[in-house]
Amino acid sequence: MMTNIEQRWKDVAALAARIRRHTIEMTHRAKASHVGSSLSMVELLTVLYAQILRVDPNNPDWPDRDRFILSKGHGCASYYAILAEVGFFPVEWLETFYQNGSKLAGHATHTYIPGIEISTGSLGHGLSVATGMALAAKRDNKSYRTFCMLSDGECDEGSTWEPVLFAPQHRLDNLVAIVDYNKIQSLGTVKEVMDLESLTAKWESFGWAVREIDGHDLREIESVLSQIPFEKDKPSCVIAHTVKGKGVSFMENKLLWHYRSPQEDEYEAAIRELEGEG
């Protein structure tokens, strides 16, 4: 007999699997880039929307909702998929990703899509907007939290580090930055292009409370994100170690899959693997 807790984790894992499959299908159908960046954060998005964020898909503009901003807007396939799966909009919309006349653009876009706080796509913007939302909550004595997911590549942007400086100064312990640290950026590995190490020490030295996690371990993600704020009066940062292209063996840790869209045979192989036949 499965306990309720075990059943819940099974459901969460099943949800993550559906998000992964949607992501492959969407990027294949759309001939879209960024499948690797979308796959690396599937577990993070799944736990956030299934277990952490206080949001109501039936009332997306609820004033006291937690805010989530996908600063790495190029990874939007899995983001759209989780929003649809938890009920912000019909799952059928996912089939229109990238298409003429669609609501779903190739970077996270707020117009006409319930549940998306802001449009992103140019890197190094999301954390500032998130910081403004967190600051407004503090000034208004509101209890909502603001979460922002960043890519490792966008930590190259100077503008990323401006709110990293600001938030501790203003004791924004209602702000959470999650870095999807998949170690591969646009033209090479992070180490080759612009080494971020020690990334944890950098955020800590700016005054954030930092936790490093395995960004694909559902239980670890949930356990850590449930402890926010990690320290009173400090913003929280989660460095999530992830694998670009996670879940499809031939995509994992491959720079190619920052850009390449799954062709027919690759799509079929990926689906077979996700279904446990690979």
Place this chain on the structure above:
Amino acid sequence: MRTAFIQELFAIAQKDPRIVLMVGDLGFGVVTPFIERLPRQFVNAGVAEQNMTGMAAGMALSGKIVFTYSIANFPVLRPLEQIRNDVCYHNANVRIVAVGGGMAYGSLGPSHHATEDIAVMRAMPNMLVVAPGDPIEARLATRALVEYEGPAYLRLGRAGEPIVHRSEPHFALGKAIMVREGNDATLISTGGLLPEVMEAAERLAEHNVQVRVLSMHTVKPLDEEAVLAAARETSALFTVEEHSVVGGLGGAVAELLLEAGLFPAKFKRIGIRGGFSSKVGTQNYLREQYNLNALGIVNTVRDELKF
């Protein structure tokens, strides 16, 4: 204008907790009332205009009306992408306030000359562009901008400009104020040159040329009705701005006239030509060098009208 703006904003903010003044570590001595009496409605973002603008969007999307405030180009050009993507795209209630429009910080050099800001802000989708002509207009514009929905740019001068309006004019965003009547020519002015334009009009009257003066405090949306009426009723149109002749008020008026099929006998954009200032000096000195003071404006009009 700076003083009028701050006093008006402070008065409104005392009654309206949605108002936030966010500065880029500038405004020494000017923003003190906010720091001391409305600390929860004041944010110093530090010397970080990109973050200032992104945060302003975030606060605005959380119900605030945020005025970002800094000098000349700093709140405009450095965070331009934040203005476009974070503020304009989300139609956020952010008002970008630049003090020192034009060459108000003359002696500080071209880094501190805001001479392309109107053109750049005009091009931003959803953006309202306002450049008051005197402290009275600055006060009224501030009041109107609190009520306005959407992003706006407010271009101010410095402090201590002369007052042009002897009584409080009717002020509506997007509606020019006719400051002086006349049917021989029209001077359309935006921003802090209004006093020079008024003086130029008085001097031209001595030559029996009656000049209409429009204070075009809102460059976008342009008051098309007022411009087209001036083009029909007066034979010569001059736009006057302490700004590049590229893309500012002059460009906006030229675009309108051509598309409307109205061709005044004379049309001239009076503004800054030739790029960066190669001269060092005060605002008054630089205005003189660029023929933007009353005498320079009179001479340009006389050259064009040949008298």
